[in-house]
Amino acid sequence: MIGLVLVTHSARLAEGILELVNQMVQGGTPLAAAGGTDLPEAPIGTDPIKVVAAIEQLLSQDEVSEVLVLMDLGSALMSAESALDFLPDDQRQRVHLASAPLVEGALAAAVRARIGGSLAQVLAEANGALAAKHEQLASWQHSLPPLSAETPTTDPTAYAELTIIVPNRLGLHARPAARLVSLAAQYDAQVTLTHNGRTVPATSLNQVVTLGVRQEDLLVVRATGTDAPAALAALEDLALDNFGDPIEVTEPLEIIAAAAVIAGGDSFAGVPASAGTASGPAYRLRLPALDLEEQTTDDPAAERQKLRAAVDAVIEQLRALRSELGQRAGAAEAGIFDAQILMIHDNDLIQSAEETIELRRIDAASAWNWALRSMVARYRALEDDYLARRADDVADAGQRVLRLLAGLPAESPLFAPPEPAILVAAELKPSDVARLPADQVLGIVTAEGGATGHSAILARSLGIPTVTGIGAAAVASIREGQTIALDGDNGLVWPAPDPTLCDRLLARRTAWLAQRQKAQQQALAPAITLDRQTIQVAANINLPGDLAMALANGAEGVGLFRTEFLYMDRESPPSEEEQLAAYLEAARRLQGRPLIVRTLDVGGDKPLPYLRYPHEQNPFLGHRGLRYCLDHPGLFRPQLRAILRAAAQFPVRVMFPMVSTWDELVLVDALIDEICAELQTEQHPFDEDIQRGIMVETPAAVLLAPQLARLVDFFSIGTNDLTQYVMAADRGNAAVGGLVNAYQPAVLHAIRQTTQAGHAQGIPVGICGELAGDPRATALLVGLGLDELSMTATAIPAVKAQIRQLHTADAARIAETALQFSTVEEIQVYLKQTAPAPEKE
Amino acid sequence: MISAATVAAWLHHAATLLDEHKACLTDLDAAIGDADHGVNIARGFNAVAQKIAAQPDQSLGLLFKTAGMTLMSAVGGASGMLYGNFFLKAAAVAGDRNRLDDADLLAVLEAGRDGIVQRGRAELGDKTMIDAWTPALATLREALAAEQPLTTALTRCAATAQQAMAATIPLQARKGRASYLGERSVGHQDPGATSTYLLLRSLSETVTNAALLTQEQPT
């Protein structure tokens, strides 16, 4: 008798057919089934071993002469064929595979087998099993529309697909993802990305990034709609272009890592910007979190409207930031703002906030806060560290929306770590540094900048060990909360310091603090040389509030009050009265010590948001300092009036920045005369004989010093700007950082020339740049004949200590010799050898 | 020349790689099949990896046979039968050898590929894994004929597989489940061709690593 084996993907289907067949043949035909697999996690499928078993079971029955195998489709065919391969020859010859329909075929074959048909007869029956069905149903065929060539078929290109193997070393991180999202949005097509079972719209940056796509992952891109083919083609090009990231060095991380290996194995090399060492957890600047009170609303539509408007406004803010940074640092750096724009201009995020408004009937800010928090959590949960760190970018951009909804001004980020920490930032604005809680900051590490940026200067004045210019990638590689160490004397940052290194740095820090403290104690005494000459040591301040620190460090006056800080972080310039109050407060605190007020020095690297600057190709060579003020009397006059009025009560002097011509001083004098006449009529007390000085910081002022000295009462050499202008090197550009060194012989000659010109005219010459606060330069500066050294407050004690070790005749000889040298190296080596160095730094 | 240990390492690496990509393979299968290719194939190769770890030091014939039999029972889908037959045919050629020189390896792989054709009867252009296997092995053959080192030849072979995998997108399926979709299978990448690429890539990576290791510590 012929036996039947049924091969199907489903065990239950096999059961069912067996049941059906047995009902007809009443057990009269030998039957066996191989249905499904033995895999609990994938029961649907086929297994040739089960087929072999079924066949063998039948062949082992004496009554069974041959076996016919019926199967469903796909792998069932293959399993059946494979089973034949496994059978020994003699058995295989007794088995035949049938292409008959499974259910009908099994029924027909079983019936025929039962009544004793040969293999050929049974097979023929099975193969013909559909004929009866056909016949019976033939009358229905006409009611179907004819299948013709015109049958509309789906246009295959309308739904197209592309598989990308992501080449980027860091996976689809924010920037490449942002490029993908913006590109996908340009086409009239619905584009989705599928990765590890998740499908997301290609137009949602948050969703794309939170897919967590890593290098080498496969990403399936599907597009429907009119532009689908074009969209896919464009995306393919983008992927081939490494999603716009540089190819060879997929991320600068690698270069930095390589450089670090050269630098000493395990550290990033940067610029030593402020002395001292630190180790501790790394933290970033944060926008301050808002206390939100959830409010219910009757008008969800209005809240949604508000939300949209706020998001739009923040996008504008971010665009402005992007173009500002783009000009200063280049498009690549500014790219993060593009990503932030996409992160909040994200349908997923906005919709979820809007749904919350509708469902919970709460205010826009609270709803946004909910949506934002869950989005940030999604980023944080990503396995990929680099991507997880983008959570901060989302949070930051989202906070802006919250502030806007809460009616608060866009604020700069704050540093508020849970414990004293090392501040890690791409770049610090002076206003950021100015607001730092000094006791919470162990150290500062920045990606950008050299040793003499304003932020570095501020850090030095706060006594915070700082390393700048370690590069964006190095900064990005540092995780929030990770323990890092830095050495501000040598410009090194260790991303993963070992404990012994931390101990060593700690020991150095303790010694450094002790030495600083001792010097501070002596700081209050005047600085008198061994031959009993007194050298004035003054402080540079930004705000009257800095005076406490300055006086505690032994300042004998203020050689430079940088008034631009009065103008920062506000919506409009300070009024005359406000300024007057600030100058009077500073002068009062000085208790009769002199106060030199420098007029507003803006432009260049120090823009003010409410002042309109035309775009300048070269802001450092542009409309800044006195140039700008003379052209904006509306801005300048209130300041001059306030200074002149303050001078009526206290020894206040005025100083003008960025002077390069005689005419500028003539104009200033005329303006002062005019103002004095005004003040006279208004009956405000003022000092028309106020001492006037200029910053000597352009090569023009140095060369013209003999003439300029006739127009003013004092000179103050601003070595920072002077150095960059003499050396023609941008102090914010780490690449030329080595040139921006005030010990350059060219700069020292400029200082000497200025001092001689001033003295020839009988006016005092001071110095208020960084160099003044460098104890290694003290002998040199005294030797060059400078009358006053004005510096960042914390430098005063050490400089005074140096002065006390000096003999002016020695100092003069040292200066004379130093100026004979041709290179900065020779000069620095020479000064190191000759310095009295009473307490080693 | 590659040893049985390297072949075992290949199968382990393949299991890892396929497992890493299983979601994607399943996604591809979801578009034109029944959304099981990745899970199936990953399960199958993981089972293979376990089996061969439990029976070390087998001849290559036995190693491939174990792989083939395991795949046939542990995958459930068409690809299990196809890859299973690949390894069974490979086993027949490898016999009781313990190492394969370059020509042997090519012969083993070609026999395996023929096993897939024998079982699935797919022709080039049917949008199946054969569309990856055939050009990839042609590249391997050429590269070896040009006396390139095995590592280079295998790298090029995997690269061809990768291109071929992408080249299945515009094809209309004429074999396997995807053929039921007719024209609608156009525009999607074939999951089986994709797993074939991953298999060849893991082979190339394993052999390259093994070569680096022997260079480092010459025996």
Ligand SMILES: Nc1ncnc2c1ncn2[C@@H]1O[C@H](COP(=O)(O)OP(=O)(O)O)[C@@H](O)[C@H]1O
């Ligand atoms: N007849 C065939 N010949 C060669 N390869 C085939 C054949 N049928 C299917 N395949 C390959 O198998 C893949 C599908 O595998 P899988 O999903 O495991 O099988 P199933 O279709 O049984 O679910 C297809 O992408 C194709 O490459």
Ligand SMILES: [Mg+2]
């Ligand atoms: Mg499938």
